[in-house]
Amino acid sequence: MTLMRTAKGDSPRAGPPDPAADVTSGRLRRAPENFLTGEQIHLVSKGRREFLRAGFLAAGAATVAAAAVAAPSAVAAGAGDPDILQTTPWGGSLGRPVAANPYGLPSRHERALARRQSPGLTQVAAASVSFTPLQGLFGIITPSGLHFERHHQGWHDIDPARHRFMINGARPELVRTPKVYTLDDLMRLPSVSRMHFIECGANTGMEWGNVAVPTVQYSHGMLSCSEFTGVPLRTLLEDCGADLRAARFVLAEGGDGSSMTRTIPIEPVLSGEVLVAYGQNGEMLRPENGYPLRLVVPGVQGVSWVKWLRRIEVGERPYAAKDEAIHYVDLMPDGQHRQYTSIQECKSVITTPSGGQALLDRGFFSVSGLAWSGRGRITRVDVSFDGGINWTEATLQTPVLSKCLTRFSVPWVWDGRPALLQSRAVDETGYVQPSYGQLRQVRGTRSIYHNNAIQTWQVAENGDVSNVQIL
Amino acid sequence: MSRSFRALLLAGVLCAALPAGAADGFGLGRPATPDEIRAWDIDVGPDFAGLPPGSGTVDRGMEIWESTCAGCHGTFGESNTVFSPLIGGTTAEDMASGRVATLQRPDFPQRTTVMKVATVSTLYDYIRRAMPWNAPKSLSDDDVYAVLAYMLNLAEIVPDDFVLNEATIRDVQAVMPNRNGMTTAHALWPGPGFDTAGAAPDTANTLCMKDCKAGVELASTLPDHALGAHGNLAAQNRIIGPVRGRRTGPDEEPDDDAPSPRILAEQAGCLACHGVDTRIVGPGYREIAERYRGRDSVPALVAKVKDGGDGVWGDIPMPPQPDLNDDQARILVEWILAGAPGT
Numbered sequence: 001m002t003l004m005r006t007a008k009g010d011s012p013r014a015g016p017p018d019p020a021a022d023v024t025s026g027r028l029r030r031a032p033e034n035f036l037t038g039e040q041i042h043l044v045s046k047g048r049r050e051f052l053r054a055g056f057l058a059a060g061a062a063t064v065a066a067a068a069v070a071a072p073s074a075v076a077a078g079a080g081d082p083d084i085l086q087t088t089p090w091g092g093s094l095g096r097p098v099a100a101n102p103y104g105l106p107s108r109h110e111r112a113l114a115r116r117q118s119p120g121l122t123q124v125a126a127a128s129v130s131f132t133p134l135q136g137l138f139g140i141i142t143p144s145g146l147h148f149e150r151h152h153q154g155w156h157d158i159d160p161a162r163h164r165f166m167i168n169g170a171r172p173e174l175v176r177t178p179k180v181y182t183l184d185d186l187m188r189l190p191s192v193s194r195m196h197f198i199e200c201g202a203n204t205g206m207e208w209g210n211v212a213v214p215t216v217q218y219s220h221g222m223l224s225c226s227e228f229t230g231v232p233l234r235t236l237l238e239d240c241g242a243d244l245r246a247a248r249f250v251l252a253e254g255g256d257g258s259s260m261t262r263t264i265p266i267e268p269v270l271s272g273e274v275l276v277a278y279g280q281n282g283e284m285l286r287p288e289n290g291y292p293l294r295l296v297v298p299g300v301q302g303v304s305w306v307k308w309l310r311r312i313e314v315g316e317r318p319y320a321a322k323d324e325a326i327h328y329v330d331l332m333p334d335g336q337h338r339q340y341t342s343i344q345e346c347k348s349v350i351t352t353p354s355g356g357q358a359l360l361d362r363g364f365f366s367v368s369g370l371a372w373s374g375r376g377r378i379t380r381v382d383v384s385f386d387g388g389i390n391w392t393e394a395t396l397q398t399p400v401l402s403k404c405l406t407r408f409s410v411p412w413v414w415d416g417r418p419a420l421l422q423s424r425a426v427d428e429t430g431y432v433q434p435s436y437g438q439l440r441q442v443r444g445t446r447s448i449y450h451n452n453a454i455q456t457w458q459v460a461e462n463g464d465v466s467n468v469q470i471l
Numbered sequence: 472m473s474r475s476f477r478a479l480l481l482a483g484v485l486c487a488a489l490p491a492g493a494a495d496g497f498g499l500g501r502p503a504t505p506d507e508i509r510a511w512d513i514d515v516g517p518d519f520a521g522l523p524p525g526s527g528t529v530d531r532g533m534e535i536w537e538s539t540c541a542g543c544h545g546t547f548g549e550s551n552t553v554f555s556p557l558i559g560g561t562t563a564e565d566m567a568s569g570r571v572a573t574l575q576r577p578d579f580p581q582r583t584t585v586m587k588v589a590t591v592s593t594l595y596d597y598i599r600r601a602m603p604w605n606a607p608k609s610l611s612d613d614d615v616y617a618v619l620a621y622m623l624n625l626a627e628i629v630p631d632d633f634v635l636n637e638a639t640i641r642d643v644q645a646v647m648p649n650r651n652g653m654t655t656a657h658a659l660w661p662g663p664g665f666d667t668a669g670a671a672p673d674t675a676n677t678l679c680m681k682d683c684k685a686g687v688e689l690a691s692t693l694p695d696h697a698l699g700a701h702g703n704l705a706a707q708n709r710i711i712g713p714v715r716g717r718r719t720g721p722d723e724e725p726d727d728d729a730p731s732p733r734i735l736a737e738q739a740g741c742l743a744c745h746g747v748d749t750r751i752v753g754p755g756y757r758e759i760a761e762r763y764r765g766r767d768s769v770p771a772l773v774a775k776v777k778d779g780g781d782g783v784w785g786d787i788p789m790p791p792q793p794d795l796n797d798d799q800a801r802i803l804v805e806w807i808l809a810g811a812p813g814t
Contacts, residue, residue, distance in 0.1 A: 126743035267662025322597040335574035341659040356704035387687035434674035469691040
């Protein structure tokens, strides 16, 4: 693998950056084998502006390299970009047939954007987390293959014809006819499709006390958003003759090895928000996300969206299940644990640019990020470029939906000076996302769960972006 | 749109659950049998509703523990090698007060399960539904009582001769070290259910827009040495667009379209129980390679991977792997016997 230098070399730079030089001095960028001739390396070494002028901006792709290397004399003869002056391989040949990929996959040039584990976070991969690469996503929908994973005892690809869903009562009086449904039954019932975010209660949990991870994938990537399709749980409870006046809680239980259980509030069940879902982004749920059936509890932390859902029990008191009495309890400074914490409070993060990235150059950027609230719609996002001294209101991109990710953006002309980027979201209840200082004052630093503090990204003079914290 | 028509539409939305022409629901689904409900309704509540009859001694629990639980949790439930430790950090004073004092100490290294849990029912329910980790629901109700009795004994909550059953478990609840350590006084529960419903959020930021503070101080930054702890960030960002990932480590090998044995082992869940150099639940791969060196063991081991087996490496059985086909099992076995290269 050839490495090409994108700038002057490794010597540290003092003083303000030379605009003609690469802002990411010393950084090495991957390039395909045999990409550059000696002459071209010389050209590159003269500086990034020259390099751009020569028309190699899109040089990451091997196909481009092949064209450039194949016709150096033509490049010399013509004036302009060889990808315009010369016929490209894809412009001058027959492409592949339909259904070459029966289930389509992202471009091979997009492999960098993948779910990843955070080294050292867990000891075994079947009880672990993989994070969504928020740093490269657009809009608000998470591609199903990039939806974050959290499994307690591994995942299975369950035979949907053998999956059963049961509703019963903690007391016989609470459900007149306890019933069993197959997927055939459930998928015949009237369904709804709704877009909602799902966030693990431990998202940003590694950052409670100090900066711990380099990128937004690891700091905020236990966050995804999909269109879910399913049957309102209320419809099914009514179908079984559940006593919805006496019911105060329901228990949701998974069909996997951990048979995860969580106590679900009755209020969003009665309002029709809680779904027994089989669909995700137009297709069935992915196995890693609970195929063929999961609970959707909008606004509530992901652990309550029980995957591989096999049973709902209608009850009158909370259950103190393992994931609400041992795990997923929030430690407060006085040594007490908050139990049954569920709502994901209003939060936001800038995803472009974000930690671990580097700005290509000075000039215009559309700073963009995500905001969400477990209490309803996002009404406003402000962005600061000076660490929270001054703020400017961002534009919210439509749609702006309740308990769903909202994409915001704000234009920014980077002048090459250091900057501290923050975003601050407000939801329809008027709640304003807190600073780290405000959050720690109440909850200390050992809570693990429900960290919704304002995130700061530091932009250095050379364009490098880093994760930092401001109280 | 007329008001009455709109009202009709609204009614239609609200009544969507009621199908036209069906008197009693949708006619879908069927009544659950009592046996089916008994088979699945295994939850045990904090009031012990759902607790099955049975009993277990500390001694019996120790037998099960050493064969089935110690591999992950350590001989004394103290291990943090695979999971967070279970036992430790509680005192007789905590049993008297119902509040674990070490939870107030920021310097205390790690919270154990027994430091956190307020309800002993949770432990019974947890073990019964989800343990042992690689063979959940394989313990009898009596064995669950026994394992829990042993854990409580390790935590010095019950004596060596204790017999845990559906009656004595209530006495244990009365001395659980952190039984008074939970609160629902927060605003993170939607709706009624707890007497603190309607609590206000515990932070209240304001919408200041200009000159909000005198200056800015960085409270925390990522140390240089930690920047590369997550691999090469350049390879975790798109190769086009307004930004690139910073180069923080060596280039990763380009993806090969054929999955490597290591990736296959990861995907099949093998690495959950087997380390390469270390034992987790099962033996490490190099240890296996050493044992079978110079022998033609591939067919036998392929069968063992697919069908499971026990008795060779200790008391914890290797569960069958029905999702692997013969070719995959062979690739894995040959890779393991070669010393699991590329890990």
